[in-house]
Amino acid sequence: MNPYKPRYTSITRIERLAPGIKLYRLAYKSKHKPGQFVEVFLPHYGEAPMSICSYSREYIELCVRCVGNLTRALHALHIDDKIGVRGPYGAGYPxxxxxxxxxxxxxxxxxxxxxxxxxxxxxxxxxxxxxxxxxxxxxxxxxxxxxxxxxxxxxxxxxxxxxxxxxxxxxxxxxxxxxxxxxxxxxxxxxxxxxxxxxxxxxxxxxxxxxxxxxxxxxxxxMERLMRCGIGKCGHCMINELYVCKDGPVFRYDTIKGRSE
Ligand SMILES: Cc1cc2nc3c(=O)[nH]c(=O)nc-3n(C[C@H](O)[C@H](O)[C@H](O)COP(=O)(O)OP(=O)(O)OC[C@H]3O[C@@H](n4cnc5c(N)ncnc54)[C@H](O)[C@@H]3O)c2cc1C
Ligand code: FES
The missing domain is CATH 3.40.50.80 (Nucleotide-binding domain of ferredoxin-NADP reductase (FNR) module)
Structure with a gap:
């Protein structure tokens, strides 16, 4: 199975939360832990990590700040449009x-x-x-x-x-x-x-x-770090020997305190 292949998922709800920030509910069934993230993909615009801000096995919700190419394209989508998603990834909160x-x-x-x-x-x-x-x-x-x-x-x-x-x-x-x-x-x-x-x-x-x-x-x-693969392969997110995407993004503070980037 190709771990980079996203699952195309419908948007079932959109809510404007604040200027430049929208909440998206996606019909993406997953067993996720609080604090984990998904990689969100749109053809022609690329991929980015987004924190799961909900807690349900039936759907995930994402709170998206419009800052660049991908998030601008996400903000232009409507209910029933489809988004590529892979994950959940990361360690989350214990x-x-x-x-x-x-x-x-x-x-x-x-x-x-x-x-x-x-x-x-x-x-x-x-x-x-x-x-x-x-x-x-x-x-x-x-x-x-x-x-x-x-x-x-x-x-x-x-x-x-x-x-x-x-x-x-x-x-x-x-x-x-x-x-x-x-x-x-x-x-x-x-x-x-x-x-x-x-x-x-x-x-x-x-x-x-x-x-x-x-x-x-x-x-x-x-921790938010620039990421690519999200699954501990590319090394883009590393802080010393730690992979933020795999070992984090949630860390107990004593395990990362004082680490240089
Ligand atoms: C684990 C994790 C969880 C995240 N959760 C969310 C979330 O819930 N909601 C949300 O809106 N965003 C979240 N982000 C940030 C989001 O992934 C980036 O902002 C992403 O680059 C947006 O893609 P873009 O193509 O729209 O913008 P880009 O064109 O990639 O970037 C726009 C600007 O943001 C800067 N930037 C990009 N990524 C980061 C970063 N990680 N830290 C600091 N600056 C950055 C770029 O340098 C550029 O200046 C998360 C990032 C990580 C690593
Ligand atoms: S983003 Fe590729 S190793 Fe973490």
């Missing part, structure tokens, strides 16, 4: 190991996408986690992703939101996500933290978590 622990999910911008798959998993397994604490940061209120989900999560989890540039009607926090974290009492005992977002955000969030008593072994980060 959610079974998190059973019995307090979860801290900290995301910025489109970094919220892979965390959504963990939150949807936690919604399906509510008795597995003593508490679920969600910290999300965006540029402006218009950029807030998954607004419908957030409203639902606010009824059952601790959810904290912040934007860099608030409007008058914004009722949540203002400023960088670390300020949001510093305002709350973080329980470091029997907890795991998952961090996903721009590299600079990840760096400062880890510092804040360490100051709150979290060890590096309790922190998981999701």
């Amino acid at each position: 959610v079974e190991e998190f059973k019995g622990k307090h979860l801290y999910l900290i995301g910025g911008g489109t970094g919220v996408a892979p965390l959504r798959s963990v939150i949807l998993y936690a919604e399906r397994h509510p008795k597995d986690f003593p508490s679920i604490n969600i910290f999300l940061g965006f540029r402006t209120p218009r950029d807030v992703l998954f607004k419908g989900d957030i409203e639902r999560w606010q009824t059952k989890f601790r959810v904290f939101l912040s934007v860099d540039r608030p409007t008058k009607s914004w009722r949540h926090s203002r400023g960088v996500i670390t300020t949001l974290l510093e305002k709350q009492t973080l329980i470091n005992k029997n907890s795991v933290a998952m961090v996903c977002g721009p590299p600079i955000m990840i760096k400062f969030v880890i510092k804040t978590l360490n100051q709150a008593g979290f060890d590096d072994e309790q922190i998981y980060v999701s």
Whole structure:
């Protein structure tokens, strides 16, 4: 079997989440773990990795930011159009190991996408986690992703939101996500933290978590690297001897800390 051959899959739902960002539901059946990704392919436009932001065996959802050739072409598609997909790939979050622990999910911008798959998993397994604490940061209120989900999560989890540039009607926090974290009492005992977002955000969030008593072994980060094959063959994604596509993109922080690129 050719591992590079995509499976053509219909789009069953499209939702505009924020300026330049759309959610696509694809009729792609797979048994995936939260935090895994797929390679998305369109003839003439190429292929790119995308995080699975849903948790279902019947479909996958992708949150696509329009940044270049392929994503521009994806944004022009309609319901019932077909997309090539291969995967799921990558290690994902070891959610079974998190059973019995307090979860801290900290995301910025489109970094919220892979965390959504963990939150949807936690919604399906509510008795597995003593508490679920969600910290999300965006540029402006218009950029807030998954607004419908957030409203639902606010009824059952601790959810904290912040934007860099608030409007008058914004009722949540203002400023960088670390300020949001510093305002709350973080329980470091029997907890795991998952961090996903721009590299600079990840760096400062880890510092804040360490100051709150979290060890590096309790922190998981999701890495975005330029990728080609997605299956550990081409070496494009490597950080030292690690393949981000195969060993990651989710890494326990102590396993990648200090590695040069
Ligand atoms: C594991 C993984 C998961 C991802 N998940 C998502 C997702 O859920 N949603 C989403 O919108 N995007 C995601 N991406 C990023 C996406 O794959 C790239 O932006 C992709 O290149 C878009 O293809 P394009 O042809 O539209 O843009 P291109 O023409 O390839 O690139 C447009 C611009 O983005 C830059 N760029 C491309 N890839 C990256 C990268 N990995 N990191 C930093 N800059 C990059 C390019 O240098 C260029 O400046 C993910 C990437 C990885 C590695
Ligand atoms: S993308 Fe080819 S080895 Fe990781």
